[in-house]
Amino acid sequence: MEIRKLLVTDWDQVKLIYEKGIATGNATFQTSAPSWEEWDQSHLTSCRIAAEIDGVLAGWAALTPVSSRCVYAGVAEVSVYVDPLYSGKGIGLSLLNKLVTLSEEEGLWTVQAGIFPENKASLRIHEKAGFRILGIREKIGKQNGIWRDTVLLERRSKLFN
Numbered sequence: 001m002e003i004r005k006l007l008v009t010d011w012d013q014v015k016l017i018y019e020k021g022i023a024t025g026n027a028t029f030q031t032s033a034p035s036w037e038e039w040d041q042s043h044l045t046s047c048r049i050a051a052e053i054d055g056v057l058a059g060w061a062a063l064t065p066v067s068s069r070c071v072y073a074g075v076a077e078v079s080v081y082v083d084p085l086y087s088g089k090g091i092g093l094s095l096l097n098k099l100v101t102l103s104e105e106e107g108l109w110t111v112q113a114g115i116f117p118e119n120k121a122s123l124r125i126h127e128k129a130g131f132r133i134l135g136i137r138e139k140i141g142k143q144n145g146i147w148r149d150t151v152l153l154e155r156r157s158k159l160f161n
Contacts, residue, residue, distance in 0.1 A: 001052070001053050001059070001089075001091065001094065002051070002052045002053075003049055003051050003052075003094060003095065003098050004049065004050055004051070005035075005048065005049060006031070006048035006049055006060055006062065007050075007052040008040075008061070009037045010050050010057055011039075012048070013056075013057035014039075014057065014060050014081075015033045015062060016083075017024055017059065017081045017083045018033045018081055019032075019033050020023045020081075020083060020084055021081045022129050024084075025134060025144075026116045026118045026119045026142070027081065027116075027119065027122075028148070029141045029142075029143055029148070030153065031143075031144075035037075036100065036126045043059050043062040043063065043064050043079075044062070044063045044064070044065065044076060045104045045105070046102065047062060047076070047099060047103055047106060047108075048060070048061075048063075048065035048108050049061050049062070049095060049098055049099060050091075051082075051086075051091045051094065051095055053086065056081050056083075057079055057083070058082065058086040058089075058135065059080070059082035059083060059086060059092060059095055059097070060080075060081055060089050060093045061062070061078065061079060061080040061081070061095040061096060061099045062078075062109070063076035063077065063078055063079075063103060063111065064076060064079065065077075065113070066112065070122040070142070074107060074109040074110060074160070075106045075108065075109070075110045075111075075112065075122050076110075076111055076112070077091070077110050077111070077112050077113065078096065078099060078102060078113045078126075079094075079114070080092050080095050080096050080099070080122070080125070084093070087121070088121075090126065092121070092122070092125045093125040093128055096111060096125055096129045097129055098131055099111070100130070100155060104155070104159050107160075108157070109154050109156065109157050109159075109160035110154055110155065110156050111131075111151075112152065112153065112154040112155075113126055113131060113153045113154075114137065114140070114150040114151070114152055114153075115133065115150060115151050115153065116148060116149070116151075117136070117148060117149055117150075117151050123151060123153075125151075126153050126155075129155065130155045130161070131153040131154060131155040132153060132154065132155070133151055133152070133153050133155060134152045134154055135151075135152055136149050136150070136151055137149060137151075137152050150160055
């Protein structure tokens with residue numbers, strides 16, 4: 001497996017993996033994948049990575065700023081998606097660990113995640129990557145007309161105390 005910078009030419013595979021995540025019902029509140037332009041504008045350019053196995057994109061990870069306010073310039077939200085064909089092979093954790101390293105190189109002091117409690121695999125890799133559970137955001141959003149909770153996690157870098 002090679003973890004490398006995510007390229008614009010990866011978009012079709014990134015979008016497909018994202019849509020597979022959406023289809024599970026436990027990866028995101030989103031109901032459809034955005035266009036490349038929307039996705040590109042919302043994610044930090046310096047913190048976008050892909051996991052490639054034998055020339056096939058097996059997963060991706062990226063960071064989104066949590067706010068445009070300057071006091072939150074060092075805080076971002078993490079997204080990690082692995083193609084179900086490659087789940088259980090350590091790809092998600094490898095992507096997340098690399099993304100944490102990149103975030104620190106970019107001067108980010110906190111990365112956070114909001115994960116559905118039913119997504120046990122995602123919760124597990126985040127905890128292995130040093131994230132801690134802050135709490136449950138009860139009925140934070142609706143998905144298909146049903147209120148859903150999310151587990152709020154964060155990882156504070158030890159480089160920025």
